[in-house]
Amino acid sequence: DAGVTQSPTHLIKTRGQQVTLRCSPKSGHDTVSWYQQALGQGPQFIFQYYEEEERQRGNFPDRFSGHQYPNYSSELNVNALLLGDSALYLCxxxxxxxxxxxxxxSGTRLTVV
Amino acid sequence: ELKVEQNPLFLSMQEGKNYTIYCNYSTTSDRLYWYRQDPGKSLESLFVLLSNGAVKQEGRLMASLDTKARLSTLHITAAVHDLSATYFCAVDIISGTSGSRLTFGEGTQLTVNP
Structure with missing residues (x-):
């Protein structure tokens, strides 16, 4: 039984660029949440998707957006990347x-340079 | 706004010793989780505590929940080096059809020395 799959594992982007992170949920699960974990800190809730809709959102700017597909997989998009967006993103x-x-x-490690 | 505070944030202990990590939270919650995280890795679920007075044990770790005091503890018995990791508590607030979210503490970085 496959667990949660995230891709890519690591990513390096330049300030101002856009990035898309992907997540396939565990078999049988229908809800996907995204968290940002900066180095040395606890994860922070970004948002949660259920039935292809954003159900809850944390204190993150509109540069962070998401999507959920009918097969329950999800994407996290971040526009206009800042150095401070460097973190481990957990689904x-x-x-x-x-x-x-x-x-x-397992997370995606995003480094913004 | 829900606040979750852990203490201590850093804990260095000798093998064989006992210690307790504390997790205080500011509002009523539905569930409380404890996770372990090794460096550069994701979160491993240790315990989920659902009700007041809940106690769960796995190996050298035991977690408890006091919802009236809004306090959870993670007790380590006879620590071994393999327990070295960062431990997080997380409070789950479920809002019916509006979904749910975890609010994490800052984490306790545990180092067990020989």
Whole structure:
């Protein structure tokens, strides 16, 4: 049973560029959440998608946007990258209302130079 | 705004010793999770605590939850080097049809020395 798959594993981008990160949820899960983890800090909630809609959003600017597809996979897009966007981006999948808890992917390490 | 505070943030302990990590949170929650993170890796789920008085144990780790005090503890018994990692508590707020979100503490970086 495949867990949560994230791609790419590592990414280097230049300030001002745009980036797309991808996440395939665990089989049977229908909800995807995204978190940003800066070095030495706890993960921060970006947003959550269910039924292809954004259900909750954390305190992140509009430069951060997302999408969920009918197969429950999800993308995180970040526009106009800043140096401060450098972080580990984690995707977590769950059933709606997190009845079975969350399963985290291995993350995408984004470096903005 | 929900705040989750862990202490200590850094913990250096000797093998064989016992210690407790504390997690305080500011509002009523639905669930509380403990995760482990090794350097450069993702989050590994350790425990989920659902109700007041819940206690769960796995090996040398034991977690408890006091919802009235808004406090969870992670107790380490007879520490071994393999427990060296960063430990996070996370509070889950479920908003019905509006989804759910985890709010994490700052993490406790544990180093177990021989």
């Amino acid at each position: 977590a999948s769950s059933l709606v209302a997190a009845r079975s808890g969350y399963t985290f992917g």
